[in-house]
Amino acid sequence: MRTVEALHADRLEQDLVRVIRADGTTDERRDPKLSETDALKLYRLMVLNRTLDERMTTLQRQGRIGFYIGSVGEEACILGSAYVLRAQDWLFPCYREHGATLLRGMPLVTFISNLFGNANDPIKGRQMPCHEAWRPGNFASISSPLGTQIPQAVGAAWAAKLKGDDMVALVYFGDGGTSTNDFHVGANFAGVFKAPVILFCRNNQWAISVPLSRQTASETIADKAVAYGIHGVRVDGNDLLACIAVTREAHERARRGDGATLVEAYTYRILGHSTSDDPRVYRKDEDVAPWRDKDPIAKMKRYLTTRRIWAEDRDLALHAEIEEEVKAATTKAEAFGPPAIESMFEEVYARPPWHLREERDEALSFGYFAGR
Numbered sequence: 260m261r262t263v264e265a266l267h268a269d270r271l272e273q274d275l276v277r278v279i280r281a282d283g284t285t286d287e288r289r290d291p292k293l294s295e296t297d298a299l300k301l302y303r304l305m306v307l308n309r310t311l312d313e314r315m316t317t318l319q320r321q322g323r324i325g326f327y328i329g330s331v332g333e334e335a336c337i338l339g340s341a342y343v344l345r346a347q348d349w350l351f352p353c354y355r356e357h358g359a360t361l362l363r364g365m366p367l368v369t370f371i372s373n374l375f376g377n378a379n380d381p382i383k384g385r386q387m388p389c390h391e392a393w394r395p396g397n398f399a400s401i402s403s404p405l406g407t408q409i410p411q412a413v414g415a416a417w418a419a420k421l422k423g424d425d426m427v428a429l430v431y432f433g434d435g436g437t438s439t440n441d442f443h444v445g446a447n448f449a450g451v452f453k454a455p456v457i458l459f460c461r462n463n464q465w466a467i468s469v470p471l472s473r474q475t476a477s478e479t480i481a482d483k484a485v486a487y488g489i490h491g492v493r494v495d496g497n498d499l500l501a502c503i504a505v506t507r508e509a510h511e512r513a514r515r516g517d518g519a520t521l522v523e524a525y526t527y528r529i530l531g532h533s534t535s536d537d538p539r540v541y542r543k544d545e546d547v548a549p550w551r552d553k554d555p556i557a558k559m560k561r562y563l564t565t566r567r568i569w570a571e572d573r574d575l576a577l578h579a580e581i582e583e584e585v586k587a588a589t590t591k592a593e594a595f596g597p598p599a600i601e602s603m604f605e606e607v608y609a610r611p612p613w614h615l616r617e618e619r620d621e622a623l624s625f626g627y628f629a630g631r
């Protein structure tokens with residue numbers, strides 16, 4: 260007999276929007292019909308995202324950076340959703356969306372420089388490693404405090420609506436993020452004021468060691484949309500094309516003035532929460548195994564191969580090329596020195612007050628700093 264958990268898991272798979280079938284063909288009704296160039300560009304970014312996560316985790320283990328948090332298994336929902344946005348739209352990330360950072364144009368060397376917190380880091384080492392922000396790509400700062408980015412995104416979207424700007428905001432958060440006050444505040448406000456915003460939940464079924472079943476008594480995350488009077492949709496978060504399709508519909512809804520959408524991208528966190536976590540303490544490898552078989556990169560590769568625009572030899576070459584690219588970018592980033600000491604005292608005050616000027620002069624006079 261099947262367990263209640265197994266039956267519930269089946270039920271959770273049922274109402275997901277899917278486009279890529281097991282054999283690599285697509286469901287015509289929702290196929291976003293990507294050009295060959297875009298399909299290959301997105302696949303490349305997925306592989307880059309994965310390789311980056313692997314390499315940066317190794318770097319952390321070697322003691323060269325202090326922390327890393329990645330998105331292994333979640334690349335499709337991150338890149339598929341970000342792909343839909345136009346240049347004038349805004350992204351409000353959680354902390355796993357480095358693929359979206361790169362899609363929005365942040366150079367790889369700049370991203371890795373942020374991990375070192377060095378002179379080439381646009382935020383000059385003032386954040387934790389892996390907490391990038393990219394103003395040229397309308398990519399707000401990574402948010403570690405759970406949920407705070409949700410009302411920020413809703414506020415930005417509402418402001419755009421009041422000003423008559425053609426802008427849609429998209430905000431990422433996890434399943435755990437839906438238990439925060441800020442999720443309620445943001446979703447409620449978005450519903451009442453019909454803010455042009457996409458609330459994008461990466462439901463990877465874990466919040467560090469807390470499983471989804473301990474997070475909410477709702478059957479699904481998308482169900483919560485009903486209470487806020489906004490549209491809710493569930494999508495296979497490992498299907499890049501399906502994620503593009505539902506985000507595109509949400510984007511159109513926002514632009515039409517019909518308000519917000521709560522997207523639940525159903526996926527799985529394959530690795531630990533971050534480099535500071537060991538998931539073997541709270542979950543079994545056999546729970547993870549079925550999700551390894553649903554790898555979003557393998558699914559996309561199958562689609563490209565069936566479409567006859569990809570082949571094994573090109574795949575091998577791509578992986579080798581990306582390995583080299585990440586290696587070279589790491590070497591380049593690691594060569595930058597630390598940010599200048601005086602940068603600590605800059606960019607808060609237009610005219611720094613006397614006590615900060617005094618502290619700055621004192622800091623600069625120390626031989627210890629001068630030698631760095």
Ligand SMILES: Cc1ncc(C[n+]2csc(CCOP(=O)(O)OP(=O)(O)O)c2C)c(N)n1
Pocket residue numbers: 355403404405406432433434435436437461463464465466467528532
């Ligand atoms: C307000 C707040 N509470 C607790 C934490 C500690 N914390 C960091 S990540 C995390 C789990 C979040 O899980 P989820 O929202 O599902 O995102 P995921 O990590 O799975 O992508 C927790 C509890 C925090 N950062 N902020």
Ligand SMILES: [Mg+2]
Pocket residue numbers: 433434435461462463464465466467
């Ligand atoms: Mg989660």
